[in-house]
Amino acid sequence: MSQIPAVLITGASTGIGATYAERFARRGHDLVLVARDVARMDALASRLRQEAGVMVDILAADLTQAADLAKVEARLREDARIGILVNNAGTAIGGSFVDQSVEDITKLVTLNATALLRLSRAIAPRLAEAGEGAIVNIGSVVGVAPEFGMTVYGASKAFVQFLSQGLAQELGPKGVYVQAVLPATTRTEIWAHVGADVDTMSNVMEVGDLVDAALVGFDRRELVTIPPLQDAEQWEAFDGARKAMIGNIVNALPAARYRKPA
Ligand SMILES: NC(=O)C1=CN([C@@H]2O[C@H](COP(=O)(O)OP(=O)(O)OC[C@H]3O[C@@H](n4cnc5c(N)ncnc54)[C@H](OP(=O)(O)O)[C@@H]3O)[C@@H](O)[C@H]2O)C=CC1
Numbered sequence: 001m002s003q004i005p006a007v008l009i010t011g012a013s014t015g016i017g018a019t020y021a022e023r024f025a026r027r028g029h030d031l032v033l034v035a036r037d038v039a040r041m042d043a044l045a046s047r048l049r050q051e052a053g054v055m056v057d058i059l060a061a062d063l064t065q066a067a068d069l070a071k072v073e074a075r076l077r078e079d080a081r082i083g084i085l086v087n088n089a090g091t092a093i094g095g096s097f098v099d100q101s102v103e104d105i106t107k108l109v110t111l112n113a114t115a116l117l118r119l120s121r122a123i124a125p126r127l128a129e130a131g132e133g134a135i136v137n138i139g140s141v142v143g144v145a146p147e148f149g150m151t152v153y154g155a156s157k158a159f160v161q162f163l164s165q166g167l168a169q170e171l172g173p174k175g176v177y178v179q180a181v182l183p184a185t186t187r188t189e190i191w192a193h194v195g196a197d198v199d200t201m202s203n204v205m206e207v208g209d210l211v212d213a214a215l216v217g218f219d220r221r222e223l224v225t226i227p228p229l230q231d232a233e234q235w236e237a238f239d240g241a242r243k244a245m246i247g248n249i250v251n252a253l254p255a256a257r258y259r260k261p262a
């Protein structure tokens with residue numbers, strides 16, 4: 001791996017992914033941009049080559065399509081210059097569970113969870129072998145808040161969070177850093193895709209602020225980075241309660257409350 005590793009970013013044509021591309025380019029990283037909209041990636045790539053003097057490759061791929069996903073997996077397996085994967089591509093759908101189509105929820109899970117899993121799996125053995133590198137997975141605060149009412153989207157993001165935490169356990173000791181980033185409402189086009197006008201919403205974070213904060217967490221090697229959460233102790237208490245339960249969660253006997261009265 002080169003001293004400054006190349007970064008492969010999915011969903012790099014706009015929004016959070018394009019902003020990651022800009023920030024990593026400014027840090028001197030060569031890039032591989034992955035998304036469907038080649039014209040947008042071309043424009044971004046030309047600008048970043050000119051402004052930051054880095055090399056930028058474009059890999060056009062619809063990550064819900066098997067052949068395209070396989071192409072990106074192969075690149076991650078074979079291109080030893082790539083030392084950082086930013087699994088950012090994601091989508092959301094509006095409506096309630098019973099109104100969402102089976103096709104739409106399947107596609108959402110394929111992109112938000114399966115593609116992210118497969119790309120992590122493609123790069124992880126090479127990074128573990130090298131003893132360095134990073135995987136950044138973009139989750140969402142919706143993944144810890146079923147109350148927000150975006151059930152399938154939130155479930156896919158809970159998967160991202162769990163996977164990231166599990167991979168951090170497995171790959172951390174091998175020298176590979178895994179970060180889960182949990183944004184809340186951020187000003188990007190994703191909201192238009194679910195039929196919402198982000199300009200009418202409150203507490204909207206600007207995308208540059210979100211990515212800059214996520215990169216502070218990255219530089220600190222934080223495992224879970226939640227840029228909008230003002231009080232870090234709340235996450236620590238939440239995670240601490242989970243860890244405290246682990247010692248009590250495996251038992252041969254059912255708890256007394258589940259036993260029939262004699
Ligand atoms: N904005 C927000 O409020 C929040 C966003 N997030 C998460 O952040 C991530 C980025 O979202 P955001 O920037 O807001 O969204 P955008 O809709 O602005 O960008 C999504 C990116 O993903 C790409 N993409 C979408 N579908 C596919 C596909 N099938 N194959 C390949 N690429 C695809 C799009 O490119 P193209 O169309 O060219 O393929 C685009 O580059 C997502 O995972 C999202 O869930 C999390 C919490 C809050």
Ligand SMILES: N[C@@H](C=O)C(=O)O
Pocket residue numbers: 092139140141142183184185186190191194
């Ligand atoms: N991307 C948002 C939902 O559409 C979110 O995660 O808040």
